[in-house]
Amino acid sequence: MADDPKTLVSTAWLxxxxxxxxxxxLDASWYLPEAGRDGRAEYDAGHIPGTRFFDIDEISDHRSDLPHMAPPVEKFMSRLRAMGVGDGHQVVVYDGAGLLSAARVWWLFRLMGQENVAVLDGGFPKWQAEGHPVEDMxxxxxxxxxxxxxxxxxxRDVTQVSSASKLGDHVIVDARAALRFRGEAPEPRDGLRAGHIxxxxxxxxxxxxxxDKTMxxxxxxxxxxxxxxxxxxxPIITSCGSGVTAAILALALERLGHAHWSLYDGSWAEWGMFPTVPVATGDA
Incomplete structure (x- = not known):
């Protein structure tokens, strides 16, 4: 893999x-409740030297009922300032799953106009497996x-995605597992319809x-x-359950040189409960 400090870098590069x-x-580890893992506790127990913890749920828009929506600009700036992250820095984001939630934070930085940010390919598991240093300070x-x-x-918001679905002027790409996409498996969040946009x-x-969870x-x-x-x-709109793994698709598209992509922040957590938008089942 060619290292690119704007998208994806290897453990050797780091x-x-x-x-x-x-x-x-930044350690951006985040998990669904059924994973039984605590990203912050794992960070406290051991992380790549010098790493700060980025809490996806806390650094979000708490005015919204939807999970971890993109935060207001002022909140993002103040939280990152408190972490000592700012202009002129090269940021590398990783997670404890290999490549799961780190791409979401890569997208957030891009949304905020920061381009010198990359995801660590293979994340903390690959870093540890290769015997690189770890600390708990x-x-x-x-x-x-x-x-x-x-x-x-x-x-993109639900109105824009609904328009794109009707007009067919964008391709909407869903990152969820096939059974959830087809409406044949239940959603992990209560109260959501099954199926896809x-x-x-x-x-x-x-x-x-x-x-090994590398891309x-x-x-x-x-x-x-x-x-x-x-x-x-x-143009492509990426979607998933709650806007986390949709960013993995966005990262892949960016690496392909696809310049016209966007992420549906509310994703299925919003669409699946929104009463006025249609839901399809089966294959696309």
Whole structure:
């Protein structure tokens, strides 16, 4: 894999740059309740040296009833400043699953106009398996100002996605597992209908990952999108259960050089409970 500090970097790259003064590493581990894992507790027990913990649920829009929606600009800036992350830094984000929630934080940084941010390919499990250093000490924090330039074209709401579904002027790509997409498996959140956004295509995020949870190379990812009937010449909206794994699809699209993608932040947590939007079942 070619290292790209704007999308995806290898554990070897991070080990080589670990002592760079302007490197900032974030642990963005997040899990559904049924996983029985606590990202913060795991961070406290051990993390890559110098890492700060990024709490996806806390650094979110608490005015919304939906889970971990993108935070207001001011909240993002203040939280990152308190973490000592700001202008001029190269950010690397990882998680404890390999590649699950880190891409969500990569997307948040991109949404806020920050481009020098990459996901650690294979995450903390690969880092540990290779014997790289781990510590349990919190880093020394120095405030750093961050300039935010909101990139509204990278996010979509239910009204915009409903319009795209009706008009067919975007491809909506759903990252959930096939059984959930087809409406044959229950949703992990209560009160949601089963199925998918009409006209959407299904690319389960796990299909884009290797056995060690690294991302497949761009050409393999392109073939997976093609096989799912995704027209890569069209603008794409990514979706999933609650806007987390949709960012894995966005990361893959960015690595393919696809410039016109956006993420449906509410995803199925919103669409599945919204009374006035239709739901399709079966295959796309």
């Amino acid at each position: 080990a080589q740059h670990l002592k760079d003064p302007d490197l900032r590493i 919190p880093p020394i924090i120095r405030d750093r100002h961050m300039t935010v330039r909101m990139q509204n074209q990278l996010v 009409p006209g959407s295509r299904n690319v389960p995020y796990a299909d884009l990952l290797n056995a 497949k190379d761009p050409e393999a990812c392109r073939a997976i999108f093609d096989a799912a009937g995704v027209d890569l010449t069209m």
